[in-house]
Amino acid sequence: MLITKKVKIKVNCGNIKYITSAGYSVKIKDEIDFYLNKLPKGSHINIDCKCENCGIIKTMWYKRYNQCTLDGNEKYFCNKCKYLKIKETNLLKYGVENVMNIKETVNKMKETNMSIYGHECSLHNSEIKEKTKISFIKNDSINEGKKTRKKTCISKYGVENVMKNKNINKKQRETMMLLYNVENPGENIRLFRDDIVPYEKLSELVKYRRKVQTITNKNKVNLFDNWDGYDYYDKSYIYNNFNILHTDTNYPSIDHKISVYYGFMNNISEEIIGNISNLCITKRGLNSSKNKKTEDEYKK
C-alpha cells in the first residue's frame, strides 16, 4: 500500500514543463506538493509504501514500487512476504494456494513416483527413506569437505590434519597471533562472518555454536523421521531435491528457526536453540538468505 500521497518537488528548468502540464501554476525555484498520481510511473523519487502482510514500511523509488505492483494494480509485499504473493497468484491462476493442491499435479507426481519407486510417495518406500535419511544425516557437505581435506593432507604432508605437522602448526599460530592476537585459528574463522561480534565475545560464540550443533545433531534423525517433505518456509515440496547436488541452493538443509546467532546475542540457552521444536528443514538457499534472522524476522 502506498503511504506517500504527495512529494515535495523543487521546480527547475528540467521539470517545469511537466509540472505545468500537470496543471500546476509554478515558477522556477518554487517548492510544491506534487500528488503521486500525477507523477510519471518511472519517477526516481523516493516514496514510502507498506507491506500488506507484515506492515513494514519501505522507502523506494516510485518506479520500483510500480514495477512491484504492476503500476499499483497489485498489492505490495516486502521481500520477505513475497511468498504470500505467490500463494495469491496461485489462487488466482489455479484456484489453490499451493500447486501441490492441484489434483493433476499431484497425480502426475504420484505416477512418476510409482514408476520409479513403486510407491505413490517416495517417502513411503522404506528403502528410499532409509537411504535418503542416511545421506541427509551423514553425507552433508561438511563431512565431504573433511574427507577431501584429509586425503589432501596425507598426500601433501604425510599427516591427516595439517596442524599435526609441527612446522605448519607453528607458522599458523604465529600468523594468527599477528593478525588476531589469538593462537587457535579454529576459534577465529568466524571473525569474517560474525564481524559484529566484538573480539572478546567471539570465542564464547564459537563455544555456543558448537554446543548447539551437538544438540542439533542428536535431533537430526527425529527431525527427518517426522518430516512431511515440505520446505518449512515456502511450503514447496522439496523431498525429491535430495536427488540434486548437495551444494545446490535447492538441496534440503536443517535450519534453526531462531538463529544460533540470535540465541547467542539474546542469552537463549543452547538447549532451546538446538531443540527439535526450533529445527526445520528448508532449502539451502532459503536457509542462507535467512542467515542470522529469527523465523519472525525472516517472514517480515
Ligand SMILES: [Zn+2]
Ligand atoms: Zn512484509
